[in-house]
Amino acid sequence: MQRVSIKDVAKEAGVSASTVSYVLNNSPTESISAETRKRVMAAVQKLGYVPNLNARSLSSRRSNLIGVLIPQTEPGKEFMFSNPFYGELLSAIEYTARQHGYHLLLSGTQEDQGYANVARNRGVDGIIIVGTYPGESLNELKRMGVPIVLVDSYVTDDAFHTIGIEDKEGARMATRYLIGKGHQSIAFISGSIRENGVNMKRYQGYCDALREAGLTPDEGAIYSGTVDYEYGLTAARQYLDRGRRQTAAFITADVLSMGFVKGLRQQGVCVPEDISIVSFDDVYLANMAYPSLTTVHQDIGEKGRKAVELILEAAQAKEHRHTECILPLRLVERDSVREWRKSDD
């Protein structure tokens, strides 16, 4: 497969392999004459030489490879991107990494596989982990000694860098917005609150906003399942079964909202006429939807960019110092909320 090696180039240029290596790496410590440099480059060109990065990693102990671990929402489920959020994030990560000359080693994650090995044995320079992970797996990764960035995780361990958003504040903002529009009874719809720190924070923010307004969080207004379209449908069914008691809902992901809206519409319930919705993420879906979703916007592109940059910085740094990055949010007003007046009840 690998036809032409550094030795072939060396022979062609009439120098040693190491000289070629120094030229190719623009080594700052070694001095190479302009003339030799030119000859080497010509030989590279002529032979169509491309360095073997595996060999390079082996020797130099850097791989220019970033491992990306993306959760598989369900064990047997094939599409880890049933939430477009992951696709958008991955895209941003890939793009940024490529700009810096890095490649991505992509892996979904399953319960039964050693998460660590996926990346460890390729000698990646860093790992970006998105979402919630089992603690033991994280510990295993920690021992590898490569920089690790946790995206949207509330693990508190200085060994990891983290990047996230103001989840609690965002949820508070969303809920307060609904209250401001006159809603007194607001549902909360999300993935698992217990198992997922993000959902937990958003739940807290939701509760805070209610309490600030003198309202009491109601157990019966909470819908907690999985973050996907299907659960949105389910939540809609449950909402109807429970007697449509809320006039608004704060939903922690746009895909969930999509399902919820659809499930309601199938029973003739309209958004925003019958119930208002604010959701979260602002994936491109949110704008495409009908009605377009009023939602808490997060800068997914920036999240991905930052994740890569944190890895690169940490890879440079001599000693580890924990970095934490929290991105701001803002509410985007669209068409899924309407003002609620006393007379509407």
Added chain:
Amino acid sequence: MQRVSIKDVAKEAGVSASTVSYVLNNSPTESISAETRKRVMAAVQKLGYVPNLNARSLSSRRSNLIGVLIPQTEPGKEFMFSNPFYGELLSAIEYTARQHGYHLLLSGTQEDQGYANVARNRGVDGIIIVGTYPGESLNELKRMGVPIVLVDSYVTDDAFHTIGIEDKEGARMATRYLIGKGHQSIAFISGSIRENGVNMKRYQGYCDALREAGLTPDEGAIYSGTVDYEYGLTAARQYLDRGRRQTAAFITADVLSMGFVKGLRQQGVCVPEDISIVSFDDVYLANMAYPSLTTVHQDIGEKGRKAVELILEAAQAKEHRHTECILPLRLVERDSVREWRKSDD
């Protein structure tokens, strides 16, 4: 970084490094006693040894790595997944690859970068290329000598394996369906027809269906741009500007349809009341949309699975023999089409 190597294991188990290697690879040619095997495994366990795959690739010339090249729709555009189709496909590819013990080396593609190098210098065992690619880049890749699978490309070169769908037939089916519903004037909305073989085929299928029904394809009914939500909006504007002359549209991608529907609705034009739509792909979006989209369903999961399997087969095979795989399509009826009667005109 890499703490424990095969030598450490060898020392621990009291055998040579090669023995450890043979044990680990279950070498069929070498015989190892059960007792030794056990000792080695124990040592591996004890030391937490994980093989360095870079070293392995270097030595064995296989990498268990599959390169995946996904087009960046626009040069400066960050999100290569603006069409969820790519996300779903990638997900299927990743999942299947992982099941076979392979990892994915993911890269988007930009005009100015050598596509080839991305994968070549990592020693990937195969490359999956999705979408349309510049010919010179393909030729460069061809010379690498690794199996290459082209997904949704109409490049005819026996050096590449291909996997696609019955684009022409699918478009014909869609158009015929609309005609069957009484539509006599049908728009065609797609990405670039000239530069993209897939769109070309679908255009042909569209024309064929019209002609079969005794209708004449009309230049003024063709809308050709890029495959994304934004162009859907644009097409809607153009459609209205041109005087709403068609009662139906065949649109070659669900995202495009999303934009088109939205653009129309902003001007008070309703789907399917005022215009019927059949689109293509059946990404999960199609079902979420309002109205949910009648669309030509393709099995994206199967496409991804097949792509990986082709790579693996080709990697095994002694000599190259060209494989071509065409997946079937079917029309999924949803809510974006209504019957058109004479009296409606």
Added chain:
DNA sequence: ATCAATTACTTAAACGTTTCAGTCAACGAT
């Protein structure tokens, strides 16, 4: 004129595997 420093290289050891080619004992067949 001598010494140290600099420039422009080369040599060779490492990186962690795989795998070909042995080695050596034990074994059954002659």
Added chain:
DNA sequence: ATCGTTGACTGAAACGTTTAAGTAATTGAT
């Protein structure tokens, strides 16, 4: 008693790089 065979291993070269250490020639300062 000798001769392949087989079974169970080991040694060492190879994969394609990087990089520390070394060398030899040139330069500049004294």
